[in-house]
Amino acid sequence: MSANTTLIANGRVLRPDGSLQALDVAVSDGRIAALLEPGFGWGAQTTIDAAGLVVMPGVVDVHLHLGHGADISRPRVKDDAASETGAAAAGGVTTFIPYIFASEPFENGLFEEVKAVTQEGSRIDFGYHFVISTDEQLAGVPTYVAKYGVPSFKIFMNNRRGEGKRLGLPDIDDGFLYRLCESTARAGGMVCPHPENIEIAIALRDCLVREDPEGKGGLAVWNATRPPFVEADAVQRAALVTQAVGGALYIVHTSSKAALDAGVRMRAAGVDIAIETCPHYLTHSIAWSGGSMGKVNPPLREQADCDALWEAVADGRVDTVATDHVHRYKTAKETDIWKASPGFPGMETLLPVMLSEGHHKRGIPLGRIADLLSANPARRMGMQSKGSIEVGKDADFVLVDIDGEHRISDAQVFSNAQYSIYDGWRLKGKVARTIVRGRTVFANGALVPDAVGTGRYIHRALQR
Numbered sequence: 001m002s003a004n005t006t007l008i009a010n011g012r013v014l015r016p017d018g019s020l021q022a023l024d025v026a027v028s029d030g031r032i033a034a035l036l037e038p039g040f041g042w043g044a045q046t047t048i049d050a051a052g053l054v055v056m057p058g059v060v061d062v063h064l065h066l067g068h069g070a071d072i073s074r075p076r077v078k079d080d081a082a083s084e085t086g087a088a089a090a091g092g093v094t095t096f097i098p099y100i101f102a103s104e105p106f107e108n109g110l111f112e113e114v115k116a117v118t119q120e121g122s123r124i125d126f127g128y129h130f131v132i133s134t135d136e137q138l139a140g141v142p143t144y145v146a147k148y149g150v151p152s153f154k155i156f157m158n159n160r161r162g163e164g165k166r167l168g169l170p171d172i173d174d175g176f177l178y179r180l181c182e183s184t185a186r187a188g189g190m191v192c193p194h195p196e197n198i199e200i201a202i203a204l205r206d207c208l209v210r211e212d213p214e215g216k217g218g219l220a221v222w223n224a225t226r227p228p229f230v231e232a233d234a235v236q237r238a239a240l241v242t243q244a245v246g247g248a249l250y251i252v253h254t255s256s257k258a259a260l261d262a263g264v265r266m267r268a269a270g271v272d273i274a275i276e277t278c279p280h281y282l283t284h285s286i287a288w289s290g291g292s293m294g295k296v297n298p299p300l301r302e303q304a305d306c307d308a309l310w311e312a313v314a315d316g317r318v319d320t321v322a323t324d325h326v327h328r329y330k331t332a333k334e335t336d337i338w339k340a341s342p343g344f345p346g347m348e349t350l351l352p353v354m355l356s357e358g359h360h361k362r363g364i365p366l367g368r369i370a371d372l373l374s375a376n377p378a379r380r381m382g383m384q385s386k387g388s389i390e391v392g393k394d395a396d397f398v399l400v401d402i403d404g405e406h407r408i409s410d411a412q413v414f415s416n417a418q419y420s421i422y423d424g425w426r427l428k429g430k431v432a433r434t435i436v437r438g439r440t441v442f443a444n445g446a447l448v449p450d451a452v453g454t455g456r457y458i459h460r461a462l463q464r
Contacts, residue, residue, distance in 0.1 A: 004029050006438050007042050011050025011399065014057065016375065016388045018367020025055060027395040030437035034391060048440070050399050053432055054366070057374040057388050058094025058396030059351050062381050063252055063276060063322035065343070066098040066118070072326055072343070073101035073168060074114050079416075081121030082452050084327055084347070087415035089123050089442040089451070091348035092398030092431045095378070095386050095458065097127040099154055101167050105136045111148060115457055122455030123441045123448075125394075127381065129154050129192060132180055133169045141180070142187045149459030151189040151382055152250065155180055157234050158198035158297075178241050185247030188462055190380075192250045195234030195259065196298060201226045215336035219286040222337050223299040228256035231298050235259050239266035239273055248272040248464060250380060253324050255281045255298040257308035264317050272464065274319040274380050277309050279346060279353045280421060282321075292340035293333045294421060296324070313372065314364050320377045323350050327417040330410075345415040349408060349422050351398065355429025359402075366402075382460035395438040404430030414447070 008025040013035065015021055026034040026042045036042060066084055068076035075081050075098075088096055098118075102110055111128070118126055131154045132138055144150045156164060160171050177193070184191050205225040212221055235251055242249040243266070251263050254277045263275045280296065285303045288294050312318040326343030333340045351373060358364040370388075378387025385394045408422040434442040441451040 004438070005042075005044040006046045006048060006395070007044035008048045008050050008055060008397065010038065011053050011055040013055045013389055014366055014370055016390060018365055020054065020366070025389065025395075025397070027438040030395055032389065032391050032393050032395050035389070048433070052401065053399045054402045055389065056092070056366070056398050056400055057370055058386070058398050058434065058436065059092045059373045060377040060383065060386055061088065061093045061096040061322050061325070061347055061350060062320065062377040063278070064096055064098050064325035064347065067327060070328055070332060070341070072328065075117050075121070078117060078121035081118045082123070083414070083416040084325070085121065085123040085455060086447050087345065087348045087413065089434045089447060090414045090431065092351040092400070092434050093124060093347050094396035094398070094434060094436045095125040095383065096347070097129055097152070097381060099129045099131055101131045101169060103134060103169060105140055106130055106148070107140055107143060119455060119457060120453055122453065123451040124436050124455045125396075125458055126455055127383070127458045127460050131156065131169070133159065133164065133172055138176070138180060138183060141183045141189065145187040145189045149461065151187070151460055151462045152192055153180060153184055153189060154192045154194065154252070156194045157238065158194060158196040158201070160198050161202060163198050174237065174241070177238065178245070181241050181247045182245040185245045190248040190250050190462060191238070191242065192252050193234065193238040194252060195231055195238055196226055197230040197233045200230050209338060215338045218291050218337050219288060219294050219300055222295055223286050223301060226297065226299055228258035228301060228305065231256055232258035232262040235262040236266060239263065239271045242273070243269070243271045248462070250274045250276065252276050253278050253281070253298060254309070254318070256301050256305045260308060260312055260317065275317065276320045276322050277313065277318050278322060278324050279350060280344070282306055282309055282313065283353060283357055284421060290421060292335060292337045293344065293419070295333065295337055295340045295342050296344065297342045310362060313358065314362065314368065318372070320380065321350070321354060321372045322377065323347050327415050329417060330419040344421050345413070345417040345419070348414055349420060349427075351431060352406070352427045352429050353422065355400065355402070356427035360428045382462040383458055384463070395435065397435040398431055399433040399435070401430045401432050403428060404432070406430045
């Protein structure tokens with residue numbers, strides 16, 4: 001028997017087929033060693049009593065941004081990773097994949113520096129996506145896939161006419177998109193486009209700013225500057241390019257019925273395409289009273305879009321749900337809709353919101369929730385050891401009080417953004433404990449202090 005053994009006993013375990021089974025989970029050296037009949041006896045060094053709880057696979061959030069203060073390009077110091085992986089752990093997230101923004105090549109020491117800073121502060125396991133926006137980065141794609149284990153690449157299709165300056169990135173065009181899709185397909189990777197037709201969006205914005213210079217129209221006017229058809233147009237263009245080169249596509253933060261329909265049509269036409277949405281596009285619309293606190297790109301939409309996305313979440317057209325977590329401070333939002341920074345935090349509410357609004361309110365089975373938050377993102381992003389409770393996989397779990405109710409409060413969030421768009425919401429489905437490779441990182445409402453620095457980098461390889 002290994003010296004590092006744990007038994008998670010007396011819980012109901014969510015299996016890959018969606019069934020709940022009374023099983024004890026044996027963990028040895030960070031991996032699932034056995035699934036045992038209750039009371040079988042295993043002689044573990046540590047026993048965790050999961051009586052009354054559901055043992056779910058740890059959540060895998062594959063869309064977020066780690067930053068430093070107002071900068072969301074990458075973490076700069078240990079505490080950037082420590083605070084946000086604390087938020088992740090509090091929400092049952094055991095693995096995440098942030099994006100790195102840069103205008104320089106990643107192989108010139110940048111990636112190793114970011115990885116080291118993240119590892120020093122991380123409480124959970126992590127990968128990285130690279131944002132590709134220069135010819136030098138484009139030339140490095142084969143190296144990034146093979147050497148760094150980074151097979152997923154984001155491109156901001158909206159970085160034109162100076163739009164990239166806000167993120168410190170140069171403009172690109174559809175020719176660059178084509179070359180990235182082609183290079184990525186050859187290397188065995190996948191492109192993750194931010195899909196918006198920014199030329200049309202700029203024309204709309206300029207007109208609306210003249211009509212409403214103080215942004216009194218709030219979320220409705222922000223939606224009008226980047227309406228659903230500009231998202232759908234970019235989804236279709238990216239999919240057609242991907243089809244031409246035989247590649248794979250992962251559509252991030254799908255916000256509207258129009259974009260969803262475009263992705264589904266292109267999938268039916270034979271494109272290898274995964275569709276992601278985010279909780280805020282399911283739960284918040286332009287009618288929300290939070291004003292500029294809800295500014296995000298793509299924008300919050302009409303209630304009809306929320307309803308259409310919920311249907312697609314339930315029936316399988318949407319593959320994954322991720323957060324697009326941004327941890328800029330609340331003060332960056334406290335201005336009019338034109339000046340407010342886009343994005344907001346979401347990791348610690350991802351699973352609770354999907355349990356409360358998806359499972360309890362809409363009857364979406366727990367197995368489907370686990371597919372959306374764990375199995376599908378792990379599979380799509382090439383993390384074979386993550387995403388489900390099976391012998392041999394990493395011992396990543398979230399123990400959930402499935403009927404436990406709790407109120408979200410800005411005063412209690414773990415993210416250093418210090419607020420939540422769910423402030424005041426009462427959710428049903430509470431995270432009781434989060435376990436990463438057999439090690440508890442969150443329990444009884446508190447983070448485990450010595451978990452800082454225990455996260456590890458995951459070298460990924462896609463399996464198409």
